[in-house]
Amino acid sequence: MEMTLLLNSTYEPLRVVHxxxxxxxxxxxxxEVLEVYDREVHGVSISxxxxxxxxxxxxxxxxxxxxxxxxSRINIFTRDGYTCQYCRNRFRTEELTFDHVTxxxxxxxxxxxxIVTACWRCNNRKSGRTPEExxxxxxxxxxxxxxxxxxTITIGIRNTPESWRDYLYWNMxxxxxxxxx
Numbered sequence: 001m002e003m004t005l006l007l008n009s010t011y012e013p014l015r016v017v018h019x020x021x022x023x024x025x026x027x028x029x030x031x032e033v034l035e036v037y038d039r040e041v042h043g044v045s046i047s048x049x050x051x052x053x054x055x056x057x058x059x060x061x062x063x064x065x066x067x068x069x070x071x072s073r074i075n076i077f078t079r080d081g082y083t084c085q086y087c088r089n090r091f092r093t094e095e096l097t098f099d100h101v102t103x104x105x106x107x108x109x110x111x112x113x114x115i116v117t118a119c120w121r122c123n124n125r126k127s128g129r130t131p132e133e134x135x136x137x138x139x140x141x142x143x144x145x146x147x148x149x150x151x152t153i154t155i156g157i158r159n160t161p162e163s164w165r166d167y168l169y170w171n172m173x174x175x176x177x178x179x180x181x
Contacts, residue, residue: 005053005161005164005167005168008056011055011167014062023041030056030057034052034054036050037049052164053164071112077098080116082117084119085116085138085139085142086122086125086126088139089119091119096118097120098116100114101114103128103130112142113141115142
């Protein structure tokens with residue numbers, strides 16, 4: 001069954017909810033429907049189209065902890081653009097691993113500032129040494145990303161409904177028009 005994109009009153013994506021939760025929010029008068037699916041829901045005396053995108057009528061303030069980017073393998077790869085931070089080559093996910101800049105054996109920790117994307121070859125070459133000891137240089141110093149929640153919400157969503165695109169991708173650069181100059 002369809003899922004519904006729930007937006008804050010500011011049109012910022014908050015979460016994806018099941019269509020039944022979307023209907024409950026609608027009947028409680030907490031949202032307005034912005035987009036609908038072609039599919040209809042039928043009751044005894046009513047029928048209406050399933051909501052695809054809804055906006056809360058009142059602003060929900062998010063705590064900073066909800067906006068923080070989750071520390072995960074895929075988010076490390078995303079931060080580094082799927083590019084080995086030693087040889088500068090771009091790879092597919094299965095060809096990548098992550099590397100502790102300062103190895104754990106030398107006091108390194110599992111933090112955004114000490115983990116980088118590395119290809120298997122460079123990771124093996126560096127081994128349990130620091131980049132300096134291995135004669136390798138980092139492309140850039142690793143830092144904790146400060147992405148907007150929209151990135152977090154879209155990661156992992158495949159084949160997003162067409163009706164969501166205006167609300168999810170508003171902060172991304174559009175591709176050049178192929179028919180243009």
